[in-house]
Amino acid sequence: MNLDPILQRADVWRGNRFPARVEAVSSGFGELDEHLPGGGWPRGALSEILMAQHGIGALRLLTPALARLSQDDKRWICWVAPPYIPYAPALVDAGIDLSRVLLVHPRAQQDGLWAVEQSLRSGTCSAVLAWPTIDDSTAMRRLQLAAEAGSALGFLFRPRRLAQRPSPAALRVQLEPEPGNGLSVTILKRRGGWACGPPIHLDVPVQQHGRAMALHSYSATAPGNFQSQWQ
């Protein structure tokens, strides 16, 4: 029996494949991209980054993608209520165009969520970074919808203890430090794919030499291949 005609059918879904159209932005880490639907951080969706402590490289995991967005996309990269001051010289070193960086410092928690939602929804932000500490699934769903509406990459950095809580985010990863410059990334959830078990080990050196690194990692995927090899 020939399976091909059946596999061609639109209503047959193959479990070992990511859905055909996940728009994503390469993370700059090839090994991670391989495990992400669309080959990178999903666009128009929330990505949740769960971690127990600062200082293990959560931002360094994002800087290659942010650098690329700041240079190609030209929309704002909006940081809502960052826990510390994003240090301008380090951002420049990482290849991020500072003229695309927008910092929002709301006074109240509620204003913070509002600002994240507005930024995601506006369509004028390529990425929105936020550090919400509340555990409110309604609010999270609103943010997910806003990210879809504004075609933005929403990155939420949240405490690891929330890993067990359900979340509407399209992607959830948990970070753990490893000896040296290592970072282990466990994918807890990815839309359009099974959660994958073994952690991915990445090297996120403190000294990034952003531009050089960005060039290197982007040459690995040809420009036309920006969105995904799975499309």
Added chain:
Amino acid sequence: MLLCNTPAHSRGICAGMPVAAARALLQDLIVYPRDYAAEHKALQSLAAWAYQFSSQVSLYPPFALLLEVRGSLTLFGGYAALFQRIHDGLEALGYASRMADAPTPLAAYSLACCNHEQQVTGKSRLPAVLGPLPLSVLDWDQTLLDRLHGMGVRRLADLLRLPRDGLARRLGADSLLYLDRLLGRCADPQTLYQPPRRFRHRLQLPAEVEQAGALLFALQRLVLELCGWLQGQGAAIQELDIRLWHREQKQTRLKIGVHRKSRDAQQFIALLRERLERLQLAQAVIEVELRADHLLALDAQSLDMFGEKREQGQIDLLDRLRARLGDAAVRGLSTVAEHRPEYAWSYSEPGDSQQLAHDRQRPLWLLPVPRQLKTQDNWPCLQGRLELRHSRERIESGWWDEQDIARDYFVARNPSGSCYWIYRELTGDRRWFLQGIFE
């Protein structure tokens, strides 16, 4: 009684009734004396607003405006479209309106007065169209009208049928001239309205307002007037200057800025709504005022930029965030050419950044103020003993402004795997500090 509202009308009150008779019908009737000065002011602000539709606007007190629209028809997409726009605009401002289009100012005025909202294109049709109108549309002396009435003249058609020399004798030269102007037999030059060079409109509130949100309705009206006026001026603004007037001439000032110059009323209203939602009034407001003193030219090129690429009413994210959170809550980042790490950056206007490359190890997070580290056996600790991972970097600088520093910087890692940027003072107590986090 000149006018009454719907509830009063439903109880039998109507215009033209003596006040005493009306009071007899409805004891709790509230009667306001007619305020000619306020009417004139309203007419003037409407003229300023109407200037966007025609550069030839004249006041025809007490309640009419004349607009020369021939030249505007193409620009606004024809008669029907233009009338609809004016009608909707007036409605949004809270006015009821009647309009008529005719080849002479007096004919248009007369038709509008009689609620004949129609378009008369040629002068030759004027006698036929105006004929059925009652004599009362003529802006004439009441005794003259009474005399005509006594002569059996009821309608304009009756009047126009009378021989011209007889009319001149009975009515006088002025009235004959009026009729000639009405029918377009002779020119009727108007005094053109000159819009003011700046916008300052004040609106008295019908009642004291204590909730800021309730101010939106009145302010919205002023914003619509302002944007109409800006349109006529071919100008735009970058800031709404609002004054909320309290008793005893006290005022609260509100400024609402936009990133890019604009005259889009919907955009301003949305920002205003955002701001009013969060505003706590210390005192009740009795009047609101809107000012625009600094006009910015909005040339055809920037119009394209605004009109085409941006939809009406769409608000820049920046403006929306600032309207709610305040200007200082929304900023950009810049590098500063400075050796001392804490001065090597600054906040900036979003989009306006200096970007100096740096090739040393710098953390992505900086602490607002360096934090002194605990030590154990003279060794720095942060949730455990820190392991210093890279060679030190010595930074000595700033002797010229007495904020000099002399420090040795290290990348350090604690037992649970977090990386920090720490330094040791080279002077004094040689204390250890945490200044950044390698996130």
